[in-house]
Amino acid sequence: MKIKFIFLLCVSFLLIASCSNDDEKGEYETYLVARPLTMSRADFSNSVDIIAPRPMDESGKVYTYGEYIFINDKYKGVHVIDNSNPNQPVKVAFIQIPGNVDISVKNNYLFADSLMDLVVLDISDLDNINIVNRLENVLQSYVPAPFEVDLVDYSSFNYNADEVMIGWEVVSENLTAEQYQSRFGRLDIMFDGAVNAANAEAGQGGSMARFKIVEDYLYAVDSHNINIFNIADLDSPQAMEDVYAGFDIETIFNQDNYLFLGSMRGMYIYDITAPDKPTLVSEFEHGTACDPVVVDGGYAYVTLRGGNMCGAAESGLFIVDITDVENPELAISYPMDGPYGLGIKEEKLFICDGESGLKVYDKTDINNLIQLNHFEDIVTFDVIPMENHLIMVGDGTLYQYEYLNNGIKLLSQIGLK
Numbered sequence: 001m002k003i004k005f006i007f008l009l010c011v012s013f014l015l016i017a018s019c020s021n022d023d024e025k026g027e028y029e030t031y032l033v034a035r036p037l038t039m040s041r042a043d044f045s046n047s048v049d050i051i052a053p054r055p056m057d058e059s060g061k062v063y064t065y066g067e068y069i070f071i072n073d074k075y076k077g078v079h080v081i082d083n084s085n086p087n088q089p090v091k092v093a094f095i096q097i098p099g100n101v102d103i104s105v106k107n108n109y110l111f112a113d114s115l116m117d118l119v120v121l122d123i124s125d126l127d128n129i130n131i132v133n134r135l136e137n138v139l140q141s142y143v144p145a146p147f148e149v150d151l152v153d154y155s156s157f158n159y160n161a162d163e164v165m166i167g168w169e170v171v172s173e174n175l176t177a178e179q180y181q182s183r184f185g186r187l188d189i190m191f192d193g194a195v196n197a198a199n200a201e202a203g204q205g206g207s208m209a210r211f212k213i214v215e216d217y218l219y220a221v222d223s224h225n226i227n228i229f230n231i232a233d234l235d236s237p238q239a240m241e242d243v244y245a246g247f248d249i250e251t252i253f254n255q256d257n258y259l260f261l262g263s264m265r266g267m268y269i270y271d272i273t274a275p276d277k278p279t280l281v282s283e284f285e286h287g288t289a290c291d292p293v294v295v296d297g298g299y300a301y302v303t304l305r306g307g308n309m310c311g312a313a314e315s316g317l318f319i320v321d322i323t324d325v326e327n328p329e330l331a332i333s334y335p336m337d338g339p340y341g342l343g344i345k346e347e348k349l350f351i352c353d354g355e356s357g358l359k360v361y362d363k364t365d366i367n368n369l370i371q372l373n374h375f376e377d378i379v380t381f382d383v384i385p386m387e388n389h390l391i392m393v394g395d396g397t398l399y400q401y402e403y404l405n406n407g408i409k410l411l412s413q414i415g416l417k
Helices: 002-025 041-045 177-184
Strands: 028-040 049-051 059-065 068-073 077-082 090-096 103-106 109-114 117-122 130-135 163-176 211-214 217-221 225-230 249-255 258-263 266-271 279-285 293-296 299-304 316-321 329-335 342-345 348-352 358-362 370-375 382-385 389-394 397-404 407-415
Touching: 028 041, 028 177, 041 163, 059 103, 059 382, 059 389, 068 103, 103 211, 109 211, 163 177, 211 249, 217 249, 225 249, 249 293, 258 293, 293 342, 299 342, 342 382, 348 382, 348 389, 370 407
Parallel strands: none
Antiparallel strands: 028 163, 049 090, 059 068, 068 077, 077 090, 103 109, 109 117, 117 130, 211 217, 217 225, 249 258, 258 266, 266 279, 293 299, 299 316, 316 329, 342 348, 348 358, 358 370, 382 389, 389 397, 397 407
């Protein structure tokens, strides 16, 4: 009995001590913290490599060229898929390119961003891909922190010419209010939970693309500029003078002699009659939102995604009349849930509405869009309408659809993770 009493007394004492320590230390909160991943500049300059197919970490943009599909693995590189039989696509290689987000291809030359560098690869033989050039410090170097993180911790990263930030490591940390204050202060970096082919010899990207080849020029947009490269000599591109284009530029699309830039503030239209000197023609402003754009005839189709870092605007589809390219006007808008990329094939409009799936509309009458299909229970990101079938990527999966008279049906899908 005495032993039992002493045991209970000890337990009580430990509980009191524990509570006392918690009171002294304060209550813990759990935060998702992003920390920079780095690489030496020397290693980074020699980091491009062609390896066997590997699982995808985070699916990014999709691009097609000939019988091949290229899918970006955000900030890691490009997955290469043989699509000679759309019913049975085959993963054939992974091009390792740290810091990569976008690519474009012309005449078997692949142009890819690697943070601040532009890399050129000869892909005429996919069993023997060769690196033919690397232009250093010609692009903006920026790897945004993941939307889902609560805090960004730069304490381990020293800005210098010998070190390059190539991505992020996300970890979970338990912090008291005092620890939080000492490390991040009151003004911490916090997040709120956070086609049309121009040339026969060039490939085709989706509406989320930041790279666009038009004849002998490659246009690459960053958050503020149009970076221009003369690629008449494909293995030796020449960097031209950048053109300042505004704020928060996200995507680029081409029709005729115009570039249509999607930004978080609106759509900007540039004339490229003089291809090395794009000139602003007009702009269409909207509330702050993430904004890809595609163009078909006299209308521009713009998806706006609100929430997270995309601003407070409601999500939707804006159809803009560009008959008078100098005075674009909103024709009509439709509500959406959280759209990303979109594409057009004749009278069909395809919208990747994020977690709400793929939506297909008949756009014969823009004032009365008719929904033809809605593929739910899939996460969608970007889409490319090909001549004979549709390609869509989302959440680590490649989907292909067959066109029907009144809609589409699934042709094949392949997991990439």
